[in-house]
Amino acid sequence: MDIEERIKLVLKKPTEEVLTVENLRHLFEIGAPLQHYIGFEISGYIHLGTGLMAGAKIADFQKAGIKTRVFLADWHSWINDKLGGDLETIQEVALKYFKVGMEKSIEVMGGKPEKVEFVLASEILEKGDYWQTVIDISKNVTLSRVLRSITIMGRKMGEAIDFAKLIYPMMQVADIFYQGVTIAHAGMDQRKAHVIAIEVAEKLRYHPIIHNGEKLKPVAVHHHLLLGLQEPPKWPIESEEEFKEIKAEMKMSKSKPYSAVFIHDSPEEIREKLRKAFCPAREVKYNPVLDWVEYLVFREEPTEFTIHRPAKYGGDVTYTTFEELKRDFAEGKLHPLDLKNAVAEYLIDLLEPIRKYFERHPEPLELMKSVQITR
Ligand SMILES: Nc1ncnc2c1ncn2[C@@H]1O[C@H](COP(=O)(O)OP(=O)(O)OP(=O)(O)O)[C@@H](O)[C@H]1O
Ligand SMILES: N[C@@H](Cc1ccc(O)cc1)C(=O)O
Known part of the structure; x- marks a missing residue:
């Protein structure tokens, strides 16, 4: 090479x-x-x-x-x-x-x-x-x-x-x-x-x-620091300055468990966390779900990412680049709920080998339950 x-x-x-x-x-x-x-x-x-x-x-x-x-x-x-x-x-x-x-x-x-x-x-x-x-x-x-x-x-x-x-x-x-x-x-x-x-x-x-x-x-x-899923402390964010400050503060962190998906989370936990995630319709500037799509789903481009929707809401749609998906989201052609569901299923698939490993070897997670997480 x-x-x-x-x-x-x-x-x-x-x-x-x-x-x-x-x-x-x-x-x-x-x-x-x-x-x-x-x-x-x-x-x-x-x-x-x-x-x-x-x-x-x-x-x-x-x-x-x-x-x-x-x-x-x-x-x-x-x-x-x-x-x-x-x-x-x-x-x-x-x-x-x-x-x-x-x-x-x-x-x-x-x-x-x-x-x-x-x-x-x-x-x-x-x-x-x-x-x-x-x-x-x-x-x-x-x-x-x-x-x-x-x-x-x-x-x-x-x-x-x-x-x-x-x-x-x-x-x-x-x-x-x-x-x-x-x-x-x-x-x-x-x-x-x-x-x-x-x-x-x-x-x-x-x-x-x-x-x-x-x-x-x-x-x-x-x-890149992946964003946490929580709502920012102030919304809407008005200036570029404010935006930068908030982004650094809003990274996914283990000390803010509600902001994070953990690698061993169950499918139910992943779906629940995404359902509650901050993801306002048409918002592309500060949107943690879109951030995950950009850095996880479309780490390699082109990649096929299909979002399943009932026919009455437009039927299935497949994107190959992040920019296409972001444009549709900004124009209101892609609903937050459909995006959240697709991201949840993507993560459930991606993390399956880790989940399965910990199901077969529960000792590490049992150890974690017994320790006091102070920070
Ligand atoms: N949200 C994130 N996205 C990408 N990388 C991260 C993220 N959070 C931490 N890292 C990186 O992982 C490494 C270890 O970070 P650290 O142990 O501080 O994790 P943390 O979960 O954010 O902890 P804390 O709860 O103390 O904030 C560092 O290189 C850090 O930059
Ligand atoms: N400061 C790092 C941890 C770290 C410690 C020592 C190092 O040499 C490197 C990284 C963190 O908080 O995530």
């Missing part, structure tokens, strides 16, 4: 941003080690955003010949008070639930889970000179910048926090260098950590990434 095709795979939906494409091309051209990673805190259930958006990109990276890694951020979850802030519970959930949930998510998105390396943060950070790397990075970042970057923990700027939470962003940057990551991947909400990594790359003394004597800058790949 030539370099341009590999770049196309990295840029493919749901990628929203690559920092930078030039640097990515450079990595391919010089034959640098292509080591990807995406990190996750360990807390509640895996949803479509965490499982399928990340899974889709992992599948693309594998096709582009990039080594993929999922980083189970147990220490970071402890710092961020997840699962009662109990490290042992966090590690048990990471290995017995999260790993298998991610493997299944990667598989339904066309990736090869057996080729993904799963690394528990404590495996690397309890040994060697990890903390030296953390200090090296910290010496190159101002306190005000660290304070601004706590949004990568799902915290609000200015929120009252304990001191350990200021170490977390520096650890997240160190994770990249310490593991020799050349392709750092996450959702858009994590970009602050990656921008710091790119900026400090050339200044580091401990664990810079070196190839043939050249200090490499990591490439950051950020995927």
Whole structure:
């Protein structure tokens, strides 16, 4: 596969941003080690955003010949008070639930889970000179910048926090260098950590990434944040500014279970969640159901997506691109209820292998029921 095709795979939906494409091309051209990673805190259930958006990109990276890694951020979850802030519970959930949930998510998105390396943060950070790397990075970042970057923990700027939470962003940057990551991947909400990594790359003394004597800058790949299904806090949204703010705040999140479809949800739960979803007729600017259609159903285009309707409402209709479907929706030719039903059935089909797996192996979900999900 030539370099341009590999770049196309990295840029493919749901990628929203690559920092930078030039640097990515450079990595391919010089034959640098292509080591990807995406990190996750360990807390509640895996949803479509965490499982399928990340899974889709992992599948693309594998096709582009990039080594993929999922980083189970147990220490970071402890710092961020997840699962009662109990490290042992966090590690048990990471290995017995999260790993298998991610493997299944990667598989339904066309990736090869057996080729993904799963690394528990404590495996690397309890040994060697990890903390030296953390200090090296910290010496190159101002306190005000660290304070601004706590949004990568799902915290609000200015929120009252304990001191350990200021170490977390520096650890997240160190994770990249310490593991020799050349392709750092996450959702858009994590970009602050990656921008710091790119900026400090050339200044580091401990664990810079070196190839043939050249200090490499990591490439950051950020995927789209799938919207949650809930109604926005303010409606209608008036300005472009307001729109941007609300979109970031409205991402699907495990701490807002009503906003999310989880990968193990039953068909009844999926139908019910979609029935209640925010999806005003003709609204194409802020519409979570359309957002899911754009990034899940039409990740590959053209794709045939059929919406079944009774003959009196126009009969079945098949779309091959998102733009066609969006146009009909905007013109009122496609009713929200018909769209919601079709999306629910699409997800029920897509998630069937995961549901079936958990029916045969209920232990991970039983473990999840027994833990206290604190954040
Ligand atoms: N809605 C989403 N769509 C796409 N990616 C997401 C979404 N939510 C989280 N991610 C990505 O998944 C990874 C893990 O995120 P995280 O553990 O914060 O998930 P979360 O469910 O949003 O948690 P929280 O409840 O703390 O908000 C990050 O790379 C993040 O950007
Ligand atoms: N900050 C990430 C989790 C993470 C932790 C450490 C990392 O190295 C990478 C990612 C999140 O909240 O989802």
